[in-house]
Amino acid sequence: MTKQKKYLLPENEIPTQWYNIMADMPNKPLPPIHPQTHKPLTWQDLAHIFPEECSKQELDMEHEWIDIPEEVLDKYRFYRSTPLVRAYELEKALGTPAHIYFKNESVNPLGSHKINSALPQCYYAKQEGTTNVTTETGAGQWGMALSYAAKIFGLECAVYQVKITMQQKPYRSSVMRTFGAAVTGSPSMSTRAGKDIITKDPLHPGSLGTAISEAVELATTTPHCKYVLGSVLNHVGLHQTIIGLEAEKQMQMAGEYPDTVIACFGGGSNFGGIAFPFMRHNISGERHTEFIAAEPNSCPKLTRGKFQYDFGDEAGYTPLLPMFTLGHQFKPSNIHAGGLRYHGAGMIVSQLIKDKMMHGVDIPQLESFESGMLFARTEGIIPAPESCHAIAATIREAKKCKETGEQKVILFCLSGHGLIDMPSYEQFISGDLQNYTVSDEEIERNVSELEPIIKE
Amino acid sequence: MTKQKKYLLPENEIPTQWYNIMADMPNKPLPPIHPQTHKPLTWQDLAHIFPEECSKQELDMEHEWIDIPEEVLDKYRFYRSTPLVRAYELEKALGTPAHIYFKNESVNPLGSHKINSALPQCYYAKQEGTTNVTTETGAGQWGMALSYAAKIFGLECAVYQVKITMQQKPYRSSVMRTFGAAVTGSPSMSTRAGKDIITKDPLHPGSLGTAISEAVELATTTPHCKYVLGSVLNHVGLHQTIIGLEAEKQMQMAGEYPDTVIACFGGGSNFGGIAFPFMRHNISGERHTEFIAAEPNSCPKLTRGKFQYDFGDEAGYTPLLPMFTLGHQFKPSNIHAGGLRYHGAGMIVSQLIKDKMMHGVDIPQLESFESGMLFARTEGIIPAPESCHAIAATIREAKKCKETGEQKVILFCLSGHGLIDMPSYEQFISGDLQNYTVSDEEIERNVSELEPIIKE
Structure with missing residues (x-):
């Protein structure tokens, strides 16, 4: 029996509840606010736009565990559990003592965690x-x-x-x-x-x-x-916790627990999905895992945005959300990681960043593709350009371990595959891709245009 | 516990040997022949072109089971076992009493069984x-x-x-x-x-x-x-038997045994892969499964080709193989199922067809895409255009069951996904795809040009 590379859960071990981190957060997120009345929103307000049950989940600070409907579980079983994979080949290529695991959400017919x-x-x-x-x-x-x-x-x-x-x-x-x-x-x-x-x-x-x-x-x-x-909102992150809840069980099968959990970050859905279930053990004081959200350096709301109430959309139709934001009229560069081109972070993650329970890192486009190429050539999976950011952050951490000799256990979420993103890779291989940056002035200009409802 | 949809093998149940049907065939395939000397080829002859071990496997009529090297098993474990899936949604859409299973070889980072x-x-x-x-x-x-x-x-x-x-x-x-x-x-x-x-x-x-x-x-x-x-030759089919050997165990988990096994057919690798392990129980007399190879009607070597020695390639560099062929200079229509555009069938399958142990069906291009669309919309997986042929043949069988009321168990191989074939689907949706046919004269012209080394 050789070393095991892949961990799958038996069907009866697939979680039947989602984890609602809001119930456990020491400081709750500020409430979403009605753009006209400036009053906190009720679920009834939200239900004008969203499904009712999602609206209730959005504001639920009470229930730590929420049952997954049987009909949804039935569909989940089609492709879940997704594999937890030990990236031996990547480790070898990096010469790192770190143990790198990834939760492979690309292995479903739609190709991503969505x-x-x-x-x-x-x-x-x-x-x-x-x-x-x-x-x-x-x-x-x-x-x-x-x-x-x-x-x-x-x-x-x-x-x-x-x-x-x-x-x-x-x-x-x-x-x-x-x-x-x-x-x-x-x-x-x-x-x-x-x-x-x-x-x-x-x-x-x-x-x-x-x-x-x-x-x-x-x-x-x-x-x-x-x-x-598909992202940003609390109930979306809630549904995605199936990722981390499975990963927790699978890490147990591997006999390890992550020192570091990494995911790419657009609105926060795959990040919250893999991170929140592990974070509950930080909240309870049992564990001290580091949580890293990898964003593109050309859309750096986590590392350089301002915490402020802002709209979720360009035209200002959505409720006002308390978020780290670059301003809702910020125009992200045309990077190929289209899923990360969003101006704001969800309200849970924004609060967690304020509370220093996680942090962001920003990744230039070329580093993301270089990392994705190395991953492809070692692990055989062409990652989505979004996921390349998580891989880049993972490689940075693994290289630090090489320097220090630390045998850290790093877990990242491979949120999707990049088979439909091949023109991006083709451009990278041909040297036609570039890095983008964004100036402080541009961020300041966009953020200062926001109406300061609640200022930090 | 709802009805189970997906069956996976635990890692220690993944087969460690391939199945060599040549050892069991009642009539062995005729030998490949040297194009100059017209003498049967030895493995040493083949080893000028192919790896030595593959050359030996190519001619091995003796060993029923061949060990998979540990290093290969190690890589197999990365993505195997692949799921056996019960296509409940497709069954429902067809209103068929048939039980439809598919072996999902699209679930690996490369997206196909290859x-x-x-x-x-x-x-x-x-x-x-x-x-x-x-x-x-x-x-x-x-x-x-x-x-x-x-x-x-x-x-x-x-x-x-x-x-x-x-x-x-x-x-x-x-x-x-x-x-x-x-x-x-x-x-x-x-x-x-x-x-x-x-x-x-x-x-x-x-x-x-x-x-x-x-x-x-x-x-x-x-x-x-x-x-x-990647196909046609015996040793390629041998390696692919991992598909059928897994499927056999997984069908046992599902408590069923296939009445019909279906795969698309280009050179025969995914067909042999899923069919041969089940066929051994037909050879031994225990079972009476029907085996159907689905080919495009524009490249119909199984249904309309001639059994004759022919080259495997256009220029005539390869050994002469005893095959059902349209002639090695046959130019297939530009159908989107590129993997099925091949003029000949491998020598094992050709012998099996002669011996009436399996048969071919020919599928028009539009029927293949129509079937693939139905599969996508029910099972969520966009099939490769090649695999659409297997799905079309499966749907034909399932519809027959609807007429007769028979509750047949049908197993087909989903050889790959079609995410990289989206322009084909786009053309189909836009009505820009057409059917192709091939005339008897064209087949006769190509076949009659072959040197009749051994004629049937």
Whole structure:
């Protein structure tokens, strides 16, 4: 028997509850605020836009564990558990004494972790009598997952995809169409929000912020249509905790516990998914794991953003959320990690950063692809450009271990594969990719335009 | 506990031997023949081109079970076992009483079954002191798998990719380059064979036959370079039996045994992989499973080809093989299932067809995509265009069961996913795909040009 590389859970060991970190946080997140009344939102306010059950989960500070509906579990079992993998080949290539593990969320038919939340959101929407769902998508991973989940729960699905990533990753729109979704590039002329944006800036490449505005507008102007979101919000992170809860059991199978947990960071869904279940042992004082969120240095809300109430979208349709933000009108550079091109961090993560329970690192685009290439050539999996950021942060940590001789146990989330992102790799190989940076002035300009409802 | 959808083997249940059906066949395949001397080939003859161990396996009529080297098992464990899945959603959509299972070989980082043979071939090559491997690839699935396997065993890799599929599926060449391979479109001007083809037909779209000629030429004119093949040959089918051996154990877990086993058919590797282990119980008389190989109706060697000695490649560099063939200069239509665009069937399968132990069905391109779309929308997996043929054949069988009321157990091999084939789906959705046919005259013309060494 050789050393084990891959750990899977038997079906009866797949977790049946999600973990709600809000119930355990020493300092709760500040409440989301109504943009007109400036009063804290109730779940009833949220339920105008989102499925009711998701709205309740969004504000639930009480229940540590939330049951996964049987119908969702039934779909989870199709592709879960996902493997926990020891990256022996990567370790060898780096010559590090660190033990590197990754939770492989790319091993499902949709190719990323996004399906974990698409399934419950569509399930709840269907239960509540909704017939249509609409959403935004950046790189397209969320849009793919939602298109499929909507199809199997019998919902119509309309997706606004960020225009620039639609061009960079055309295959993802094809996948959504194959699953029966209607896909529109954002900003588009099909909504008031889109028209306003295009009028001001005809060449606007789109961002998650613009696409959210358009999807929210469609949802609020269409009967029986709910808006669903793939990241940022608390209930999305909640659904993703299935990742970390499985990983915890699988690390036990491997006889180890992570010293460091790393994930890439766009809105926070895969980060929260892998990190929160482990973080509960930090909160209880049992463990002292380090949590690192890897963001692109061209969209650095965690490392250089301001903590302030801000909108989740470009047009200002969403509730105001307490977040580390670059300003909701910040236009991220056209990096290939489309899923990380978002101006703000979710409210849970923002509070955790304030409380120094985790921290961000910023990764230049070229370092992310260089790291992804090394991972591909050692572990055989071409990572999504988003996941390359987690790999880059992992490699930095593993190299530190090489210097210090520490045998740290590092766990990262491989949030998705990059098979649909090959033009990005092709450009990297050809030397056609570049690094982007963002100046302090640009961040300051965008943030200072925000209405200071609650200032830190 | 809901009904189980997915069956996985514990690591210690993954088979440690491949199954060699030649040892059990009542009528052995005729021997491959030297193109000059017209004498049966020895393994030493083959070893001029192929790795030595593969050459021995190619002619082994003796050993029913062949040990998988520990180093290969070690790599297999990274992604194996692959799931056996009960396609409940597809069954529901078809309203069939049939139980449909699929063996999901798309769930590995390379996205198809091809890695199962790429790993041992590279392992053997490396062991024997080879430094370079070269191959052909059609759709690119084999090229991807080989590029990765070569990289992890420390070999340089050169791939000749069929020109038309390189254009149809550019992402696959990018994947190969990401893994460090050199990729050339075939026919190319880099070999004598390629030049000859282009001189006669400057717009030749390429085929597996042309690419094989070029790769064989490179191998035989380069020191320490071996040619490796992704299908057709006996040893490739041997390595792929890991699929069926796992599936047999997993069907036991599900408490069923297949009445029908179906796979798509290009050269025969995924077909042999899933079928041969089950076929041994037909040979012994214990079972009476039906075996169906699904080929495109535009490249119908199984259903309309002639049994005759023929070359494996366009230029006539390979040994002469006893095969059902359309003639080695047959130019298949530009269907999107690039992996099925091959003029001949492997010698084992050809013998099995003669002996009526299996049969072929031919599937029009549009039916294949229509079936693939239904599968995607029910099971969430976008199948490779090749695998769509297996799905189409499965759906035909499941519909027959609906008519007769029979509760047949159907098992098919999902040989790969189609995420890199999205332009094909896009064309299908837009109505831009067509059916192709081939006339009896065209088949007769190509076959009649063959030198009748041994005629049936």
